[in-house]
Amino acid sequence: MSIDTSQSAVVSDEVLDLVFREARTVNTFSDEDVSDEQVREVWELVRWGPTAFNSLPMRMLLVRSTEARERLASHMSGSNAAKTLRAPLSIVLAADLDFHEHLPRLAPHLAALRDQLADAPDSRTATSRDNTFLQAGYLVVGLRAAGLHVGPMTGFDAPGVDADLFAGSPWRSIMVLNVGAAPADHEGFSTPATRDRQARLDFEDVARVV
Amino acid sequence: MSIDTSQSAVVSDEVLDLVFREARTVNTFSDEDVSDEQVREVWELVRWGPTAFNSLPMRMLLVRSTEARERLASHMSGSNAAKTLRAPLSIVLAADLDFHEHLPRLAPHLAALRDQLADAPDSRTATSRDNTFLQAGYLVVGLRAAGLHVGPMTGFDAPGVDADLFAGSPWRSIMVLNVGAAPADHEGFSTPATRDRQARLDFEDVARVV
Numbered sequence: 001m002s003i004d005t006s007q008s009a010v011v012s013d014e015v016l017d018l019v020f021r022e023a024r025t026v027n028t029f030s031d032e033d034v035s036d037e038q039v040r041e042v043w044e045l046v047r048w049g050p051t052a053f054n055s056l057p058m059r060m061l062l063v064r065s066t067e068a069r070e071r072l073a074s075h076m077s078g079s080n081a082a083k084t085l086r087a088p089l090s091i092v093l094a095a096d097l098d099f100h101e102h103l104p105r106l107a108p109h110l111a112a113l114r115d116q117l118a119d120a121p122d123s124r125t126a127t128s129r130d131n132t133f134l135q136a137g138y139l140v141v142g143l144r145a146a147g148l149h150v151g152p153m154t155g156f157d158a159p160g161v162d163a164d165l166f167a168g169s170p171w172r173s174i175m176v177l178n179v180g181a182a183p184a185d186h187e188g189f190s191t192p193a194t195r196d197r198q199a200r201l202d203f204e205d206v207a208r209v210v
Numbered sequence: 211m212s213i214d215t216s217q218s219a220v221v222s223d224e225v226l227d228l229v230f231r232e233a234r235t236v237n238t239f240s241d242e243d244v245s246d247e248q249v250r251e252v253w254e255l256v257r258w259g260p261t262a263f264n265s266l267p268m269r270m271l272l273v274r275s276t277e278a279r280e281r282l283a284s285h286m287s288g289s290n291a292a293k294t295l296r297a298p299l300s301i302v303l304a305a306d307l308d309f310h311e312h313l314p315r316l317a318p319h320l321a322a323l324r325d326q327l328a329d330a331p332d333s334r335t336a337t338s339r340d341n342t343f344l345q346a347g348y349l350v351v352g353l354r355a356a357g358l359h360v361g362p363m364t365g366f367d368a369p370g371v372d373a374d375l376f377a378g379s380p381w382r383s384i385m386v387l388n389v390g391a392a393p394a395d396h397e398g399f400s401t402p403a404t405r406d407r408q409a410r411l412d413f414e415d416v417a418r419v420v
Binding site: 054056059060065133136145198203 | 225233235260262266271272273275278315317339344346350352356384410411418419420
């Protein structure tokens with residue numbers, strides 16, 4: 001007997017197209033603003049995604065002011081600087097190395113874990129980074145489900161961003177997301193605007209059965 | 211002017227509940243099978259999620275046979291062993307350290323990248339691990355959107371799994387997902403069955419604006 005996936009009937013092709021199939025990395029946006037409230041609503045959705053012992057280490061720096069935007073852009077590689085200056089909103093995703101301080105609230109059933117992690121900085125760094133990337137996956141999906149377009153970038157000087165924007169903080173940058181609405185003439189293309197959609201791997205390339 | 215999110219009207223509350231708000235880590239499943247075909251369909255959806263230079267480093271080992279299941283369970287920590295033995299399907303998510311071999315096909319516009327990465331094993335390891343966690347986020351969403359329930363676990367002896375199941379392979383385990391249908395009496399609880407849903411962080415805990 002195979003699983004009754006009747007529940008999945010609620011997920012229409014239109015939704016799957018919006019979030020995955022037709023979604024594209026967008027690097028040119030319209031002038032429309034993205035409000036803090038919109039990002040808050042997305043966070044209040046994607047925070048339910050599972051993380052290791054409910055650690056939730058991902059943090060978000062919403063870069064809005066011209067001064068902060070220019071500081072961020074100064075650390076971006078190549079064309080990522082111009083993309084960042086043009087975006088309605090850039091979000092620096094960071095791994096909080098002190099995520100363990102929240103564990104008494106987030107994982108009260110693991111009473112000893114906060115103190116164990118306090119003495120294990122290497123383990124904390126790895127857990128924070130791994131689970132921040134995991135949460136970044138949920139966040140990309142959540143932003144798209146909210147009708148926003150995203151341009152994720154890892155091409156930047158992360159230690160430079162950390163020294164500049166996170167001095168004295170346990171936040172460590174791992175990704176920058178440009179967020180906005182696509183321009184009216186957007187046809188789903190990444191930059192350069194004429195690049196065709198890139199290939200993906202097939203199931204046979206990525207899966208084995210034992 | 212704020213963004214027209216009319217597109218998001220296609221994403222119903224029912225979908226957001228299924229994928230995020232009401233979804234729970236499930237560790238006890240019904241006896242129903244999960245077919246390779248179901249996993250293939252989910253892969254063909256989530257493979258469209260963005261990764262750094264379209265690297266797509268995530269690999270999946272579908273663990274079905276009793277012998278393979280017992281070998282995997284022998285490396286799982288504590289109660290994760292029993293959870294793995296009971297699940298209809300366990301998927302070992304792995305980071306492919308040789309993902310760069312696919313780049314001529316996946317990122318033909320970055321002609322030099324494969325050879326650059328061939329000489330940079332540390333960079334390759336980090337990129338593979340980071341982006342596999344990112345893709346794991348897409349996969350959890352995709353499995354839930356297909357009506358499946360998941361129980362993600364990072365509590366296992368990863369070097370032990372790699373030596374046992376990935377000997378001679380560039381795949382490195384980063385997470386194990388138990389996958390199936392929830393039992394009929396499932397009320398959304400994680401194990402132990404009576405544990406209430408754990409708290410999540412608020413927007414003010416995780417976000418700053420500059």
